[in-house]
Amino acid sequence: MKLIKKFKTFTGKEVPVSDTGIKVEEIIPLLKGNKFEKELLESLEIDNIKEEFISIPGANTALSRLMAVDRDYKKIDHETSYRSLEFDSTRKSKEEFAIVFEGVTEEDENITALPIYSARTDFFEKMNGMDKYASQLFSKGLSNIVYANLELLQKNSKATKNKSIFRLLKEYERNIFFLRAIVSTSYRNYDNKVALFVALISLHKSSKATGNKFRISNFEYSESYVRIYFESNRSEQLKNFGEVTQLIEVSNDEIKNRALNFKCLLKICYYDKNKKIEGEIIAKPQTTGKYSILRITHGQNVPTAIKMLNDISKVDSITNTVFEDAKNISEIDKPDFIRDLVKRKIDNARVDELKEHKNALIRELETKVTNMYDLLKLFNKLNLVTNDPEVKEYLRYLFYDALSKRIV
Structure with a gap:
């Protein structure tokens, strides 16, 4: 069984003409319910700018899309030890394997969650590295040995005393639960809504300082991930065939350690015979390297994360590097x-x-x-x-x- 919805996307072409941006006070609900709400609002001095208008077309659309995710899923970070888990031994295949959790917040009864994506592999690996072993047993119809091993490990392995955070998803439409990921207890939930909030505030401040204007040209998101492309009005000509435009990618992974990333990308537009833009490509390095603006992990505390946001001022100098690289394409x-x-x-x-x-x-x-x-x-x-x-x-x-x- 899989999630009904995975990745969604919209482009700048789908943004209504009326969506010219959003007021700062209108994006504050993105932080509602996040344990770091107060720290973020104070550190970013939101009270001083809450009446200001963020002139980033697409911002309103992005806000409504991310808020809609909460109508599809409830995200629950449940902290417990491996010894507290139970299993439904009537499930005979690895694909059916599920974990039973007790004491989940706002749930009156125990809940049964089906691991998805890499969560199942991660779970078995944390149980004494038994993922391949469990796969072999399930494939040979020996699920009873899998469950017997899990029970013995729970009783005898010291590691199972340790607590972890189990990210659970409740899908409202079918009223079922999934285990999305397992993270450490030092995990800080800089979620997708925090990422959008921080991105809009940071680029709003950058725009005021530099005069560069931004718009959302592409927005990709799932229940646990977001990738936003902010395109500016800053561009330079490339010899003979086109131009390069300043493009900033803001991405956030709620599950993996890479968390919140700001980086510059290569956006190259090429001309038709009348010197009008005919099409474009986006290129990016797989490792951030010299195109990286800032990176905040889930292990960093809020004061450190806020301090790092000052690095957003590096945007223009890094963009200059990107532009120089793009010019060399002409050769x-x-x-x-x-x-x-x-x-x-x-x-x-x-x-x-x-x-x-x-x-x-x-x-x-x-x-x-x-x-x-x-x-x-x-x-x-x-x-x-x-x-x-x-x-x-x-x-x-x-x-x-x-x-x-x-x-x-």
Whole structure:
């Protein structure tokens, strides 16, 4: 069984004309219920600016989309030890395996949660590294041995005394529970709504200081993840074929340690024969490196996190680096070599990275190119093959990797 809804997305083209931004006081509800609400409001001095208008088109739409997630799911961070867990031994396969929790906040009875994504593997690995062993036993119809092992480990392993936080999701539509992840007790919940709040406030302050204007050009989100692209009005011409635009990605993973990230990206727009923008590609390094603005993990306390937000002032200097890299693309003299490199990378990619889109991408890459216009147009076609945000993210890494052979 899976979540009904996973990734959703909207682009700047879908933002209503009326959504020109939002007042600071209207985004304060994003922090409601978060244990760090008071600290964040005080540290960011929100009282002094709450009447100000954040002129970022798409901000209102982003707010309503994230608030809607709470109508689909209830997120519960349940702290307990492995010894307190129970199991439904009537479930005979690994896919059916579920964990029974007691004493969950606002739940009158014990709840049964089905692990999803990597939570099941993580759980078995934490039980004395028995994931592969459990898989073999389940596949051979020996689930009774799995449950016997779990019971023995609960009784005899000192590690099972330790407490962890189990991130549970209650799906309202079907009234069922999922185990989304297992995190340490030092985990600080800088959730998706906190990420949007911090992003809007930080870029609002940056805009006031520099005069640069931002808009949301793309917004991707799930129940546990958000990725927002803020495009500014700052751009520079590239010789012969287009321009590069300042683009800032703000992402947050509620589960993994990478948490809240601000980074600059390469957004390259290419012209048609009339020197008008025909299309665009976005490229980004898989490791943040020199394009990173700031990174806040779930292990950092609020004062440290707030202090780091001052690094948002690095946006323009890092953007200058990105622009210089983009200008060097003009010097690429063998674009078909890059096309072939991308084709080989996709051909050798794992199926789970590209899902059912691999063959369609390879077909597009059969077309040879003779100049940068043709290459960028081809890359844009690859983006149009799928709407899957995870596959698009893979392509962004791939574009950067291919172009950087000539950039760096």
